[in-house]
Amino acid sequence: MNAPEKAAVFEHRHAGHCETGVSAGLLRHHGLELSEPMALGLGNGLTFVHLPFFKVGGLPLTSYRNLPGAVYKTLAKTLGFKLHRETFRSEAAGMAALDAHLVAGHVVGLQTSVFWLPYFPPTMRFHFNAHNLIVYGRDGTDYLVSDPVFEHPQRCAAPDLAKARFVKGALAPKGLLYYPERVPAAIDYARVVPRAIRRTANMMLRTPLPIIGVRAIRFLARRIEKLAQGDSRYARLFVGQIVRMQEEIGTGGGGFRFMYAAFLQEAGERLNHAALKDASRQMTETGDAWRAFALAGAKFVKDKKSQDFAGLSAALNACADREEKVFRFLLKNL
Amino acid sequence: MRKTDVPQDARPEYGGERRALYAVDDSGRYATVPSAGWRADAIVNQQAVEEYGRLAAEALQRAREGSASALEFHMYDRRMELETLAQVTGLWRWRVRRHLRPAHFARLSPELMRRYADALGITVEQLGKLP
Numbered sequence: 001m002n003a004p005e006k007a008a009v010f011e012h013r014h015a016g017h018c019e020t021g022v023s024a025g026l027l028r029h030h031g032l033e034l035s036e037p038m039a040l041g042l043g044n045g046l047t048f049v050h051l052p053f054f055k056v057g058g059l060p061l062t063s064y065r066n067l068p069g070a071v072y073k074t075l076a077k078t079l080g081f082k083l084h085r086e087t088f089r090s091e092a093a094g095m096a097a098l099d100a101h102l103v104a105g106h107v108v109g110l111q112t113s114v115f116w117l118p119y120f121p122p123t124m125r126f127h128f129n130a131h132n133l134i135v136y137g138r139d140g141t142d143y144l145v146s147d148p149v150f151e152h153p154q155r156c157a158a159p160d161l162a163k164a165r166f167v168k169g170a171l172a173p174k175g176l177l178y179y180p181e182r183v184p185a186a187i188d189y190a191r192v193v194p195r196a197i198r199r200t201a202n203m204m205l206r207t208p209l210p211i212i213g214v215r216a217i218r219f220l221a222r223r224i225e226k227l228a229q230g231d232s233r234y235a236r237l238f239v240g241q242i243v244r245m246q247e248e249i250g251t252g253g254g255g256f257r258f259m260y261a262a263f264l265q266e267a268g269e270r271l272n273h274a275a276l277k278d279a280s281r282q283m284t285e286t287g288d289a290w291r292a293f294a295l296a297g298a299k300f301v302k303d304k305k306s307q308d309f310a311g312l313s314a315a316l317n318a319c320a321d322r323e324e325k326v327f328r329f330l331l332k333n334l
Numbered sequence: 335m336r337k338t339d340v341p342q343d344a345r346p347e348y349g350g351e352r353r354a355l356y357a358v359d360d361s362g363r364y365a366t367v368p369s370a371g372w373r374a375d376a377i378v379n380q381q382a383v384e385e386y387g388r389l390a391a392e393a394l395q396r397a398r399e400g401s402a403s404a405l406e407f408h409m410y411d412r413r414m415e416l417e418t419l420a421q422v423t424g425l426w427r428w429r430v431r432r433h434l435r436p437a438h439f440a441r442l443s444p445e446l447m448r449r450y451a452d453a454l455g456i457t458v459e460q461l462g463k464l465p
Contacts, residue, residue, distance in 0.1 A: 244382060301377055
């Protein structure tokens with residue numbers, strides 16, 4: 001193996017989620033200290049979506065976060081930095097461009113598939129194409145990867161990384177490579193925090209369709225109750241998928257609700273705003289309610305004898321009630 | 335979630351890696367806390383993995399009986415289903431569905447065989463075989 005060709009000095013930080021972790025990591029590298037919860041909050045990452053007709057692996061999509069790429073884009077607009085993005089027609093061009101950036105000492109974000117990354121545990125490897133990671137160097141044929149959802153930096157062989165970057169299909173990355181430019185030196189929290197919270201609260205409370213926000217949670221609760229009349233194996237897969245999206249797919253726990261509570265806490269401290277700190281505590285309780293739902297969901301999946309549809313539905317409605325309360329409180333007290 | 339409530343149910347398949355969860359300490363301050371895993375999380379992950387395992391086993395049985403092609407087995411074995419396989423190969427779903435039948439699969443051109451093999455991350459030789 002060759003000596004390290006070039007590796008920028010990059011501090012790996014363990015994060016709850018890939019996109020918020022990569023956003024915070026890249027901005028920090030460019031001199032702007034930003035916590036992961038701030039990236040989530042200011043990037044409008046939190047939401048709740050249930051799309052009954054959009055199927056993933058035969059099951060409707062349920063998500064606790066905004067669309068892939070949305071956090072990064074919203075952050076750029078909110079904080080006023082420029083988003084440098086490159087996609088590629090061919091694998092060779094994409095890998096050559098990555099190498100050129102590394103030789104120049106750049107640290108870049110990449111969009112990849114999860115399935116083709118060999119450092120992921122085999123049980124976690126599914127065909128999800130909107131994973132984000134940072135590459136900060138190359139050592140021979142291995143790339144040095146800071147994948148924020150991993151505790152330690154990882155390595156990835158060139159052919160594997162190429163495959164993961166150029167997989168086709170839904171949310172195909174097309175080799176997407178990105179980094180921020182013209183990053184501001186400081187953030188005017190007093191200006192950006194209330195706007196960001198208002199955007200998220202409006203999305204959670206004031207959507208016209210019952211597939212986004214608090215109404216979507218209640219809609220899902222009703223659907224779960226109706227599952228009682230259908231195939232029980234499908235019901236278990238349906239519920240299992242929701243819990244996976246909440247806890248397994250790097251959310252920092254409670255479907256991003258704890259990370260959002262951390263954002264509210266930090267915002268409250270920076271702005272010396274008592275209501276935000278209070279809202280943070282309420283959001284923590286919301287996250288706890290989601291954890292209770294996940295536990296009930298896992299029991300539902302495992303224990304085929306006691307299929308408590310009504311109980312699961314009630315646990316979800318409890319989450320919806322808490323979310324509605326905390327976002328109304330935020331809108332009133334901002 | 336309090337720091338002390340962060341689940342530490344060992345997940346050997348993590349290979350010693352932990353995941354970061356957000357939790358509050360005794361004074362109510364948030365920070366990330368490494369978690370070794372959570373029972374609830376393990377159950378739903380295992381369910382998803384086993385579902386592909388079940389589909390692959392059934393497809394293998396059908397392929398051995400001659401009512402399905404090897405492609406169907408390899409598709410589920412690589413955690414894909416019709417929709418995903420059609421997307422990653424860039425083929426129409428009805429075409430892929432046809433290729434799941436043994437007679438059509440046997441007549442596939444080398445070019446299409448390579449396309450499927452690449453999408454599944456296996457060799458053309460492996461694609462034609464059953465375990």
